[in-house]
Amino acid sequence: MPKPSIWFLRSALIHLALGFTFGGLLLWNKGIPIHPLMWRLLPAHMEFLLVGWTVQLALGVAYWILPRFYTQRGDVRPVWLAFALINCGVWLAGMGATLAAPGWVILAGRLCEAGAAGAFAVNAWPRVKPMAQEASHLR
Amino acid sequence: MPFLTRLFVKTALVYFIAALLAGLLVAARPVLALPSIVAALTPVYFHLLMVGWVTQLILGVAHWMFPKFSREEPRGHDWLTWTIFILLNGGLLLRVFAEPIRTVNTDPLWGWLLALSALLQWLAAMAFVANVWPRVRGH
Numbered sequence: 001m002p003k004p005s006i007w008f009l010r011s012a013l014i015h016l017a018l019g020f021t022f023g024g025l026l027l028w029n030k031g032i033p034i035h036p037l038m039w040r041l042l043p044a045h046m047e048f049l050l051v052g053w054t055v056q057l058a059l060g061v062a063y064w065i066l067p068r069f070y071t072q073r074g075d076v077r078p079v080w081l082a083f084a085l086i087n088c089g090v091w092l093a094g095m096g097a098t099l100a101a102p103g104w105v106i107l108a109g110r111l112c113e114a115g116a117a118g119a120f121a122v123n124a125w126p127r128v129k130p131m132a133q134e135a136s137h138l139r
Numbered sequence: 140m141p142f143l144t145r146l147f148v149k150t151a152l153v154y155f156i157a158a159l160l161a162g163l164l165v166a167a168r169p170v171l172a173l174p175s176i177v178a179a180l181t182p183v184y185f186h187l188l189m190v191g192w193v194t195q196l197i198l199g200v201a202h203w204m205f206p207k208f209s210r211e212e213p214r215g216h217d218w219l220t221w222t223i224f225i226l227l228n229g230g231l232l233l234r235v236f237a238e239p240i241r242t243v244n245t246d247p248l249w250g251w252l253l254a255l256s257a258l259l260q261w262l263a264a265m266a267f268v269a270n271v272w273p274r275v276r277g278h
Contacts, residue, residue, distance in 0.1 A: 001206055006275055027256060028253070030238075031249070
């Protein structure tokens with residue numbers, strides 16, 4: 001497994017643990033009330049699990065298994081940029097909403113997430129191609 | 140495909156169908172004047188889809204495809220994967236029944252069952268992270 005995939009997947013697992021912890025507290029609070037402020041965890045719960053866990057896992061696995069150029073996976077710099085942006089985005093958008101931060105914090109988070117998608121696509125787009133045998137057959 | 144992966148993936152498919160049927164019921168409620176308990180299925184619908192289908196599918200495929208844990212136990216500890224399966228599905232099924240019933244029945248038992256559901260699902264997520272973390276690595 002290449003190094004960027006390891007980082008994406010480990011970060012995804014951390015977000016899974018945090019997202020389920022927030023979700024567990026929310027559900028427990030629904031059954032046995034702990035504190036009304038517990039409901040503020042909902043945006044972080046959703047952001048951490050939808051983007052931090054599911055999307056980030058997909059990026060890590062895609063970087064690992066998409067077709068390669070001989071033995072290389074293309075320019076790794078946009079992939080690292082995507083990693084940094086998606087994690088900043090999840091924390092800004094998720095924790096921003098949970099901590100009732102100003103709207104621009106959540107906007108900045110969403111901007112980071114959109115940037116992560118674009119940066120990841122720079123690497124992934126040319127790797128979505130037929131296998132060498134199929135390519136020679138198509139020619 | 141290992142037995143535990145087949146179990147996770149087939150269970151995920153059952154939840155996928157169940158989730159969309161729950162979504163259908165929620166959408167049909169205002170049209171067919173269905174009882175109010177059906178409206179309480181909205182969070183159940185979403186969690187059947189995201190936990191029962193998406194997360195469970197990921198858990199099953201990760202068990203199968205991630206780098207091997209060791210020569211003796213290539214997919215990590217099977218007993219732990221069984222525990223994850225039982226905790227996740229036990230917790231989710233408990234939620235499916237306890238959450239809507241709690242809206243029409245004031246017996247505190249349903250609140251406690253919801254809290255138990257939260258605990259079981261949280262334990263499943265933590266056990267999955269612990270089991271798969273050592274498998275997220277290079278060659």
